[in-house]
Amino acid sequence: xxSRIVKLPTNRRVLPGTANVSGQTKNSTVDQxxxxxxxxxxxxxxxxxxxxxxxxSLNKIRVPFVxxxxxxxxxVHKQFVNTPQPLKNLxxxxxxxxxxxxxxxxxxxxxxxxxxDAASDLINLAKEHKKQDPRLTCIHxxxxxVENHALTHAGKYDGVVASEVIEHVNDKxxxxxxxxxxxxxxxxxxxxxxxxxMLTWIFGIIVSENVLRIVPKGAHEWDKxxxxxxxxxxxxxxxxRTRVIHGMFYxxxxxxxxxxxxxxxSYAIHAxxx
Amino acid sequence: xxxxxxLLLRNYMQYALNLHTKTYCTKTPxxxxxxxxxxxxxxxxxxxxxGKNSKLSDHRILLLESGTPHNWIKTEKYSNxxxxxxxxxxxxxxxIGAWKHIAEIRCSxxxxxxxxxxxxxxxxxxxxxxxSNVAAxxxxxxxxxxxxxxxxxxxxxxxxxxxxxxxxFVLPQQPSQNVFVHLNEGETFTCNLLxxxxxxxxxxxxxxxxxxxxWKYDQMGVVATLKLSEANENVTAWQRFLPxxxxxxxxxxxxxxxxxxxxxxxxxxxxIELKExxxxxxxNDALWKPLDNSSIIQESTKAFNKLLEFFxxxxxxxxxxxxxxxGVDPGSTAAFPLGFGHATNYVKQGVALVGDAAHxxxxxxxxxxxxxxxxxxxxNKILGEAVYSGRSLGQITDLQEYETLRQRHNxxxxxxxxxxxxxxxxxxxxxxxxxxxxxxxxxxxNPLKKAIINQAAR
Numbered sequence: 001x002x003s004r005i006v007k008l009p010t011n012r013r014v015l016p017g018t019a020n021v022s023g024q025t026k027n028s029t030v031d032q033x034x035x036x037x038x039x040x041x042x043x044x045x046x047x048x049x050x051x052x053x054x055x056x057s058l059n060k061i062r063v064p065f066v067x068x069x070x071x072x073x074x075x076v077h078k079q080f081v082n083t084p085q086p087l088k089n090l091x092x093x094x095x096x097x098x099x100x101x102x103x104x105x106x107x108x109x110x111x112x113x114x115x116x117d118a119a120s121d122l123i124n125l126a127k128e129h130k131k132q133d134p135r136l137t138c139i140h141x142x143x144x145x146v147e148n149h150a151l152t153h154a155g156k157y158d159g160v161v162a163s164e165v166i167e168h169v170n171d172k173x174x175x176x177x178x179x180x181x182x183x184x185x186x187x188x189x190x191x192x193x194x195x196x197x198m199l200t201w202i203f204g205i206i207v208s209e210n211v212l213r214i215v216p217k218g219a220h221e222w223d224k225x226x227x228x229x230x231x232x233x234x235x236x237x238x239x240x241r242t243r244v245i246h247g248m249f250y251x252x253x254x255x256x257x258x259x260x261x262x263x264x265x266s267y268a269i270h271a272x273x274x
Numbered sequence: 275x276x277x278x279x280x281l282l283l284r285n286y287m288q289y290a291l292n293l294h295t296k297t298y299c300t301k302t303p304x305x306x307x308x309x310x311x312x313x314x315x316x317x318x319x320x321x322x323x324x325g326k327n328s329k330l331s332d333h334r335i336l337l338l339e340s341g342t343p344h345n346w347i348k349t350e351k352y353s354n355x356x357x358x359x360x361x362x363x364x365x366x367x368x369x370i371g372a373w374k375h376i377a378e379i380r381c382s383x384x385x386x387x388x389x390x391x392x393x394x395x396x397x398x399x400x401x402x403x404x405x406s407n408v409a410a411x412x413x414x415x416x417x418x419x420x421x422x423x424x425x426x427x428x429x430x431x432x433x434x435x436x437x438x439x440x441x442x443f444v445l446p447q448q449p450s451q452n453v454f455v456h457l458n459e460g461e462t463f464t465c466n467l468l469x470x471x472x473x474x475x476x477x478x479x480x481x482x483x484x485x486x487x488x489w490k491y492d493q494m495g496v497v498a499t500l501k502l503s504e505a506n507e508n509v510t511a512w513q514r515f516l517p518x519x520x521x522x523x524x525x526x527x528x529x530x531x532x533x534x535x536x537x538x539x540x541x542x543x544x545x546i547e548l549k550e551x552x553x554x555x556x557x558n559d560a561l562w563k564p565l566d567n568s569s570i571i572q573e574s575t576k577a578f579n580k581l582l583e584f585f586x587x588x589x590x591x592x593x594x595x596x597x598x599x600x601g602v603d604p605g606s607t608a609a610f611p612l613g614f615g616h617a618t619n620y621v622k623q624g625v626a627l628v629g630d631a632a633h634x635x636x637x638x639x640x641x642x643x644x645x646x647x648x649x650x651x652x653x654n655k656i657l658g659e660a661v662y663s664g665r666s667l668g669q670i671t672d673l674q675e676y677e678t679l680r681q682r683h684n685x686x687x688x689x690x691x692x693x694x695x696x697x698x699x700x701x702x703x704x705x706x707x708x709x710x711x712x713x714x715x716x717x718x719x720n721p722l723k724k725a726i727i728n729q730a731a732r
Contacts, residue, residue, distance in 0.1 A: 048449075048671070057671075063663040084332045084661050105664025132450050133666060 029175040030118045030145060034168050037218055038098065039121040045099035046129055054214055054250055054257075055101050055164065058192075061248065061257045062163055062268065063105045066190050069243070069270045073188055075158050085110025090158045093182050095146045096165035100126035100139070106161070107139045114157075116144040150178040157182050163192045167225050173234060180238045183273045189240060192248065192268040196225035199264050214252055228263050232271075240271040303462040306336040306433075307667055309455055310469045311440065311478050313339030315357070315415055316629030316646040317471030318422045322370050323650055325432040326425075329658035333667070335432045336463065338455070343436045346420035348379060354497045354606040356532045357418065358384065358410040358511070358524060358640035361731040363647040367421075375421035376413055382525045384410040385509040388594055392516045393701065394571050394710035395564070397593045398717040400727060409727070410511070410640065412524045412532065443468065443481040446624045449669065453624050467668035468625040469653075471646075474615055476631035482622050488615035488634070491695065493519045494542035495610050495637055496535040499526065499603035500557065512596045513638075514561055515698040520638045521560045523596070531597070533557065534637055542609045550602050557599045571707050578714050587718035612636055614692055620680060621673035628653060632680075635688050636695045641730065645684050648732065652679050683732060690729075 044050040067086055070076055080086045088110035097103045097115030099122050107113045107130075117123050123143045130136040142149070146162075160179045169175045179189055194200050201222050208215040232242050247263040250256075307330075310321050321337040324330055359367070367373040387409055390397035400409060426432060438461075444454035445468070452464040470478025479486060500523060502508065508531065513522040519536035526532050535557075537545070545556060579589045615634035620627045629646030653676050660672040697709050716722050 059665070060663065067663070082328045082662070084329055086662070108664040108666070109662075 028145065029147065029169045029171045029178075031168060031170050031224075034219075035119045037216065038119045041216055042099065042121045042125045045101070045122065045125055049255075051216055052099075052101065053255060054252075057255045058163075058248075058250075058257050059102060059105055061259060062102065062190075062192055063109075065192075065246070065268055065270070066106060066159065066161055067109060069188055069190060070159055073186070073243070073272060075186075075188070080110070087111035091156060092159045092161060093149070093153070093157045093179075095149075095160060095162040095179060096168070097126060097141070098122045100129055100141070102161065102163055103139055103141075104130060104133070104136060107136050108133075110138075111159075112138045112140075114140045114142065114149075114153075116142045116146060116149050118143075118145050146178040146182070147174060150181040154181050155184050157187060158184060159188045159190065161190045163190070165193070166191055166231070167193045167220060169224070172226065172231075173237070176234050176238050180235075180240055180273055185273055187273050188243075189235070189271050189273070190268070191231065191271075192266065193231070194220065194225045194266045195264055196222065196227050197264045200225060200266070204265060208252075212252055228267050228269065231269060235269070235271045239274050241274060242269060242271045244268075244270045303454070303464050305334075305452070306463060306465045307333035308335045308467045308469060309453070309463060309465040310335065310337045310471055311455075312470065312472035312476075312631070313337055313341065313344075313419075313434065313436070314471065314473060314629075315418055315422075315643055316650060317469075318419050318426060319366070319370070319372075319647060320469060320471055320628055320650045320653070321432050321434070322372070322422050322426045322429070323366065323654045324657065325429040326370055327654055327658045329662045331431065333431060333661070336465070337426075337432060337434045338438050338440065339434065339436050340439055341436065343434075344416075344419050344423050346416050351603060352499050352526050352530060352532070352606075353414040353416050354499055354532065354603075354608055355415045356412050356524065356526070357415055357643045358412055359418075359647075360410055360641075360644045361408075362651065363644050364408075364411055366647055366651050367418075370422065371425045372418070372421040375424050376417060379417060379421075380527070381411050381413045381417075382527055383408045383509060384412060384511045384525060386594075387511045387513070388596075389513045390515070390593065391698070391706070391710055391713060392514050392565050393567055393706050394575050395567070395593075396575050396710040396713050398713050398723075399592070399594070400723060412526060440477055443478060443625075445481060445622060449623060451624070466624065466666065467657075470625065470627045470631045471629050473630045474613070474634045476627065478625065479617055479627055479631050482619070482625055482627070484620075484622070484627075485618040486615060487618065488613060491536075491612040491614065491636060492538065493536045493612050493636075494539045495612050496533065496537065496542050496545050497606075497608050497610075498533045498553075499606040500531045500533050500599045501601035501603070502529050502531055503598040503600045504529075508597070510594070512561070514596075516560060517565070517699070517701045520698065521557070522638075522640075523561070523599075524640075530603075531599075535560065536612060536636070536638065539611075546607045546609050550604070553602055553607070554599050557602075561596045561599070568703050568706075571703060571710060574707055575710050575714060578711055582714065582718045588720075589714070589718070614688070616685065616688060620677040621670070623670050623673075624668040626653065626673050626676060633684050633688060635691050638695060639691045639730065641687060641691060644730075645687065648683060649676075649680050652676055687729065 045052055048056045076086055080088050086109055090111040092111045092113040094103050094115045097117050103113055103115040120143045123141050126141045130139050160182055194204050205220050209217050228245055246268045247260040248266045249258050249260045310317050325335055387400040439458040441458045442456045453468040455463045470476050508525040508528045511524050513520055518538050521535040523531040523533055582589045617627055617632045620632045628649045635642050656672055656676045
């Protein structure tokens with residue numbers, strides 16, 4: 001339900017409706033229609049029980065997922081485990097960072113993090129919001145796409161995070177290739193997304209967007225969702241070995257996320273670059 | 275002319291003075307991540323626990339206490355204010371390293387408990403086979419604060435300020451704002467999270483403006499240190515429910531026990547005025563003297579005992595006799611009022627209540643301070659996890675989780691304790707009969723007893 005990647009030169013900005021055409025522009029995995037949708041959400045982005053409520057509460061499990069993933073692969077020095085800054089000295093890239101809901105907590109854990117997004121309004125919002133906490137000096141936000149970013153930052157990062165992003169991307173192969181290119185060898189990539197099943201179609205899209213209204217209308221397109229084994233295959237093709245896949249469950253009554261073994265609605269993947 | 279220049283000079287001085295105060299006022303006040311208000315047992319322990327949490331190690335903590343610094347000197351004499359620490363509190367004390375100081379100095383363990391009804395003489399007992407060796411540890415309150423303080427003073431990230439009176443708390447209206455703490459002396463501090471451990475009359479709670487349900491019991495607690503006749507192993511806690519309130523004696527060492535006697539205010543005031551010999555007689559009467567008892571109750575409990583015997587279940591016949599009191603430690607007698615209180619909310623943006631500030635119970639189950647230490651454990655875990663997950667301190671969602679978890683434990687416990695108080699505060703025969711049969715039934719069923727022990731140990 002988040003935002004995304006490639007910057008379109010402003011003179012090529014495409015009108016809504018012709019979005020699919022624009023999405024297939026050279027080098028771009030971005031769907032311009034969705035970018036327009038996301039830019040419109042900026043006013044409520046940081047309100048914890050607003051339209052982005054599920055993404056705020058998702059932090060409760062996805063931050064530990066990234067943190068413990070990095071710890072378990074041995075990238076974190078033992079002396080930093082169980083301290084306030086376990087990710088000290090690590091370089092992270094967040095692709096599709098939006099307004100910075102996930103970027104800020106990761107930055108507080110001590111890493112240097114670059115957040116990129118193809119929605120300019122959201123990047124500006126993120127830049128504005130980080131000023132509220134003086135400790136967030138190690139965040140760099142860029143209005144950029146991962147394809148473009150990979151050109152100049154290949155092999156630079158210990159970890160790449162793309163949470164709730166890949167389901168909005170047009171060309172997933174190019175997207176993943178670029179993400180992986182940014183990683184150092186043995187670096188970790190963390191993805192969370194929706195599965196492509198009947199259940200997601202009913203609950204993830206129809207019910208969430210129209211009945212419960214916990215997800216903005218038009219945020220997800222079923223055709224763009226991906227099954228875990230296909231995503232795993234894509235990661236493998238791009239030189240990554242999957243370490244874990246967890247299912248995620250959202251209780252909309254209590255606004256709580258929890259890990260489950262069943263991946264049929266949404267799931268998280270942690271893979272390591274060979 | 276001279277008058278003019280004096281006037282000029284005075285104006286100038288006033289201007290300079292104003293300038294000075296102005297710069298003083300606009301200076302940013304010292305900032306802490308956490309300010310804890312109240313340096314009692316719970317406040318001191320909270321400061322130490324948070325200070326030792328490795329996940330919070332870069333956080334600065336300030337503990338504000340209105341009293342003088344704690345200076346505890348070991349004497350032969352025991353303090354009359356003691357607490358029965360349950361398993362959870364014992365584990366917490368071990369975790370923060372305070373238990374070794376307590377164990378080095380003195381404490382006693384309760385291995386058995388016997389509780390009985392003065393009217394029907396029906397009893398329930400918990401012995402150490404059922405309660406995993408030690409049911410509770412009896413520790414003097416002063417000693418506990420001293421032991422925790424000993425660990426606290428080595429922590430670099432915790433500061434303690436004594437003898438401070440708080441003028442005002444300004445609580446945040448929005449998530450990004452800080453809490454302001456203004457002292458009477460004119461000093462001001464800011465913090466991300468304010469923790470109120472300032473007892474039943476909490477100033478922090480008043481500033482939060484939360485609903486506080488409270489009532490006074492028509493009882494006062496009388497405490498004293500008692501000398502016992504037998505010098506054999508003293509490991510049993512005794513409690514007898516009299517129609518005026520429960521009397522309990524808790525082991526301190528072989529020939530010493532601590533008295534906690536809840537009784538009517540008039541009776542309490544009369545008791546503390548008594549001479550030692552008379553007071554000792556009253557205590558022995560309260561522990562031993564049989565009360566008039568209707569024959570229906572007698573017959574019914576006897577019949578129920580027979581029934582239990584038939585099924586080979588434990589009965590009230592195995593009752594042990596309490597020790598005989600021979601003296602009272604001079605100057606150890608005191609009385610204090612008893613009450614019930616519960617804040618409907620423990621938290622607000624940037625602020626949380628801990629211990630007696632949030633809840634106050636009757637001492638009949640010895641749970642009051644343990645509930646407070648339970649708050650400390652839970653809050654410590656939640657705050658550590660929040661910071662370790664990159665959330666800023668004092669976010670309302672984390673505080674609400676603390677509130678939910680604690681209220682889910684505290685409230686039922688408090689209701690049960692209050693219910694027990696009401697149940698035993700009457701001589702009405704049908705009620706006496708029912709509670710006696712209930713107690714016999716509970717005593718006969720080990721799983722039920724274990725469930726009670728588990729609730730009390732958490």
